[in-house]
Every structure is written in C-alpha cells, then in structure tokens.
Amino acid sequence: MFTGIVEAIxxxxxxxxxxxxxALDIESGLDLSDDxxxxxxxxxxxCLSxxxxxxxxxTATASAETLSRSTLGKIKSGARLNLERALTLSSRIGGHLVMGxxxxxxxxxEKILVGESTKLRVGFDRAYTHYLIEKGSVAIDGVSLTINEVGTDSFCVNIIPITMTSTSLTLKGPGDRVNLEFDLIGKYIERLLHRDKDRNLEDLLKNKGYL
Known part of the structure; x- marks a missing residue:
C-alpha cells in the first residue's frame, strides 16, 4: 500500500x-540499501515487485494484465517515472490510501496555469464517474491529488508548484495518457451497498453499527 507522495522521479x-x-530496469536515484x-x-x-x-x-516485472490496464503497456526506454516505495507501519500518510x-x-x-498552481483536466471512462466527488481523492500516475471539478467523463485537479516539480506530471501535456486509481474507500462502500441493495441505507448503517 502507498500514500501517493512521490519519493523520486x-x-x-x-x-x-x-x-x-x-521487465523494466529503472534508475531510481534512491538509496535502496534497505530494500x-x-x-x-x-x-x-x-504496484510492482x-x-x-x-x-x-x-528491476521489476509487469504482467500482461498490468500492461493491458496501465500506461506501462506502451512504455519506452528513457521514460521518466514516479516512484514510491510501500508504506511501513510507522509511515505518515501524507496523501491518501493508494493500492497501486x-x-x-x-x-x-488540458494543462493551464492558474496563479501559481497548474490545473489539469483529465478525460476518463465515464463508467467510473461515481467514484469521484469534489474534494475527494484520486491518484494520477501515483500522485495523490484532490478533485476540484467532476464532469460526466472528465475531472479537474489543481497542483501546487512543489508537487508539479517533484513528479513526472511536470513533463505531461495534452494528449498524454495517465494511470488513474480511484478512492479505495469509495469502492468498498459501493460493494457493500451493492451486496445489500435490497435493504435501505438506514437499515444497512444500523446493521453495521454506525447508527
């Protein structure tokens, strides 16, 4: 599990x-002596091993399934990549829970400057729209970001300068593809509600001990 705070490019x-x-050979620029x-x-x-x-x-390997579901399927030598090692029990969660x-x-x-920040508009498969809420979280290429606007098939985030310059998002432009991971908690809630779809929400919350 990760937190969406990039350690290195x-x-x-x-x-x-x-x-x-x-198989990918990646120069991390990190001290990997404890890894x-x-x-x-x-x-x-x-998430790779x-x-x-x-x-x-x-070196890490990616399966055919991973290649079909991510931008790694079209990756080329020289690519700049966001890197984050897995959380430990003593780690701070500076972003949000990200599974990889x-x-x-x-x-x-779209990528435009708004004051000192950078606004990104990202298009995506509208089948995932229900996972997005304003001021909720999303991971873009492994970067934990806050959603500012939600449309039917796109959403916007604003990125502060320190995040932009310390991640590979600074190298991205309109037309570039990005990996998206939606909020883990929202997925579990959806699954829970789907399983109990024949019961109303109040009964469900009472049964789970929230009311």
Missing part, C-alpha cells in the same frame, strides 16, 4: 520482454 534504463509481460527483492514499489502508480537490485537501479492497482487509463485534456 526515476528513469527507465531498459525494457525487455519477460514471459508474457515485460529487498520482493518488496513493492509503485511505478507511475502501478522488485526482482533485482544493483545500487540505485532496480490502476482502474483505468485517462487522457490529459
């Missing part, structure tokens, strides 16, 4: 076929 050194997926093979790391918001370590370079399981790929439609 890594560089993809090489990408090669691996079984039915790919081990098998540890989780988010790469542009995609470290399969090799050499100094500040790590991409829901869909969106498209950056």
């Amino acid at each position: 890594g560089t993809l050194r090489s990408v090669r076929p691996y079984l039915k997926g790919i 081990r093979v098998g540890d989780s790391i988010a790469v542009d918001g995609v 470290i399969t090799g370590l050499a100094g500040s370079v790590f 399981h991409v829901d869909c790929v969106g498209t950056l439609q």
